Amino acid sequence: xxxxxxxxxxxxxxxxxxxxxxxxxxxxxxxxxxxxxxxxxxxxxxxxxxxxxxxxxxxxxxxxxxxxxxxxxxxxxxxxxxxxxxxxxxxxxxxxxxxxxxxxxxxxxxx
Amino acid sequence: xxxxxxxxxxxxxxxxxxxxxxxxxxxxxxxxxxxxxxxxxxxxxxxxxxxxxxxxxxxxxxxxxxxxxxxxxxxxxxxxxxxxxxxxxxxxxxxxxxxxxxxxxxxxxxxxx
Numbered sequence: 468x469x470x471x472x473x474x475x476x477x478x479x480x481x482x483x484x485x486x487x488x489x490x491x492x493x494x495x496x497x498x499x500x501x502x503x504x505x506x507x508x509x510x511x512x513x514x515x516x517x518x519x520x521x522x523x524x525x526x527x528x529x530x531x532x533x534x535x536x537x538x539x540x541x542x543x544x545x546x547x548x549x550x551x552x553x554x555x556x557x558x559x560x561x562x563x564x565x566x567x568x569x570x571x572x573x574x575x576x577x578x
Numbered sequence: 579x580x581x582x583x584x585x586x587x588x589x590x591x592x593x594x595x596x597x598x599x600x601x602x603x604x605x606x607x608x609x610x611x612x613x614x615x616x617x618x619x620x621x622x623x624x625x626x627x628x629x630x631x632x633x634x635x636x637x638x639x640x641x642x643x644x645x646x647x648x649x650x651x652x653x654x655x656x657x658x659x660x661x662x663x664x665x666x667x668x669x670x671x672x673x674x675x676x677x678x679x680x681x682x683x684x685x686x687x688x689x690x691x
Contacts, residue, residue, distance in 0.1 A: 498676050511682040568621040
């Protein structure tokens with residue numbers, strides 16, 4: 468059974484700092500991995516999708532990497548801004564085709 | 579309208595009521611999903627529809643009944659719910675169930691009294 472873990476559960480940084488969010492998964496037989504952002508009381512916004520054959524994806528200040536063999540992904544946020552404050556969720560789609568989510572990392576960027 | 583739209587955004591119901599949640603996607607996708615998000619728990623997949631056929635029923639109680647009349651619309655019919663069913667219910671869609679990127683709606687916040 469696939470399990471997804473996100474560490475840390477919460478992170479507080481000053482504005483302008485570069486930061487890394489971590490995601491680990493137990494079963495490396497995956498189709499893809501997706502990073503989402505969720506603001507309080509809102510739905511999920513897709514940030515980046517990495518297919519199993521890819522090593523990384525970039526969108527603006529965001530860069531996500533995937534290392535299937537070690538069961539890890541990282542989301543790098545450059546030059547963080549207060550508007551980046553949200554909960555970031557990692558989700559992995561495996562052989563069962565279910566998307567399994569981690570519990571998320573709550574990020575606070577202080578002005 | 580763009581993306582995935584869910585209505586109502588908020589719903590309060592008693593345990594004996596019958597209500598429905600509606601989801602509509604304007605992305606031309608062929609797969610739709612219902613997820614449940616409870617406090618301090620990861621998102622839980624409830625149902626998956628691909629090409630309007632249910633392909634996944636993740637051991638969800640029968641008091642939740644999904645309906646997918648076409649590839650753009652998905653409903654979740656609710657009856658005789660319990661207070662522990664109070665949660666944020668999220669609808670999503672994708673192109674394909676294996677490799678497609680998921681796009682979510684804003685969710686329907688359900689409170690069962």
